[in-house]
Amino acid sequence: MLTTDYKEGSPNWVDLGTPDTDGAAGFYATLFGWDYRPGGEDVGGYGMFRLDGRTVAGGMAVTAEQGPSTWTVYFQSTDADACAATVLKEGGAVVLEPTDVQEFGRMALFTDPAGVAFATWQPKRNKGLDAVTEVGTLCWAELYTADVPQAGAFYRSVFGWEISEMPFEGGSYTMVKPAGATDAAAFGGLVPIATDPVEDAEHPYWAPYFEVVDCDLTAAAAEESGGKVRLSPVFMEGVGRFAKLADPYGARFAIIASAPPAGS
Template sequence: MLTTDYEDGAPNWVDLGTPDIGAAARFYAGLFGWDFRAGGEEAGGYGMFHLGGKTVAGGAAVPADQGPAAWQVYFRTADADATAAAVLRAGGRVMAEPMDIRDSGRLAVFADPEGVGFGVWQPGRNEGLGAVTEVGSLCWTELYTGDIDAAAEFYHAVLGWQIGGVPFDGGTYTTVRPAGTTEEAAIGGLVPLATDPVEDAERPYWTPYFEVTDCDATAAGAEEAGGKVRMTPISLEGVGRMAKLADPFGARFAVIASVPPPPPGQAA
């Protein structure tokens, strides 16, 4: 479960790169109620999405010739430079060298051996997102990959993740969690591309999940606003109802109306 008591290896930031940040902001405002506040010149056009006064994502305009629209997930690290060295040792690439973002923190961007982009955030004044797991905020992450074992080995070497598994009818869902934590602290999953009929086997990627109150209404709203329903809503027993979507520019993400956790002291 994601919390804002960020452990090393847990997702603590997510942002959107899109060719039209204004139009994208209007789409997400309608979908999640987000308010986008653009940064000044010193921020290079980078801005923040807010909900209820809390930061829930970042975003910036990225020219189409620099890459497709996409969401990117960042994970907490205590030392971005050491993480960059670990990425290289494990066969990944450093796409953006560690850099200070004023006194807010230190950022770096990488690609894993399959070419999937991800980042790390070493907190300074800014610990990360102001809200997670709440409605309208990041609540889960998934890596769609061509090789579960290789991905698990890479991210363990880089972020120290422990690997777990949740059985379901027909297989086991691979979960990941920060080092030294229990399964209840899982922050994401690893999913084989070949088993997912809506995914392109040539396009491994990280996808963020955002919590919603009504998955079906959110999916319908995304389509009405010019987005795409990549996978129609489905219910997963004990988990919730989820759908895979894309915004009008093709950035992929997912939404879920999670099953509420049991009250303290009551078994699930």
């Protein structure tokens, strides 16, 4: 389970690049109850999505020339520069060199060998998101990729992840967790994109999952607010009820109403 006691390699930030910050703010306010606070010129307008006064995501305007609207997942690193060097060594690419963000931290943007964008955040004053795993916040991250073993080897080299298989009827699910952690600390999964009928094998990506109370109602609200239900709500025993969505500008993400922990 993802917590704010961030470890090396665990997701500690997520942000949205969108062509319309006002429109996106309204959409996510409807879905999750977030409010958006735009930043000033000193941070290029980069703003914060907040829930009950706590930061739960970042957001910024992007132009068509800069790329499509998308969610980006950041993983914790104690040394963004060393992380960038390992990314290059293992066949990835550095899109944005490690850069100080004032006194808050140091970040870098990469792509993995399959071209999937991800980022790293080296905390200084800002340790990361204020809340995770609660309703309306980031709770899981899932990579859709053509080659799960290759992706696992790459991210293991970059972040030290440990990888395990969770069996289910008809197959298994590849889970990732920080080094030395138990399976209870797993924060994400790796999925062969060709096995998922709603995904495009030519466009692998990291999907952030946000916790909700009612998956069906949230999916319906997304559609009513101009978004798209890419995968209608599905129930999985022991996991919960989840759906895949896209916001009105095409940014892909997922929602889940998680099953209660075993024994609760």
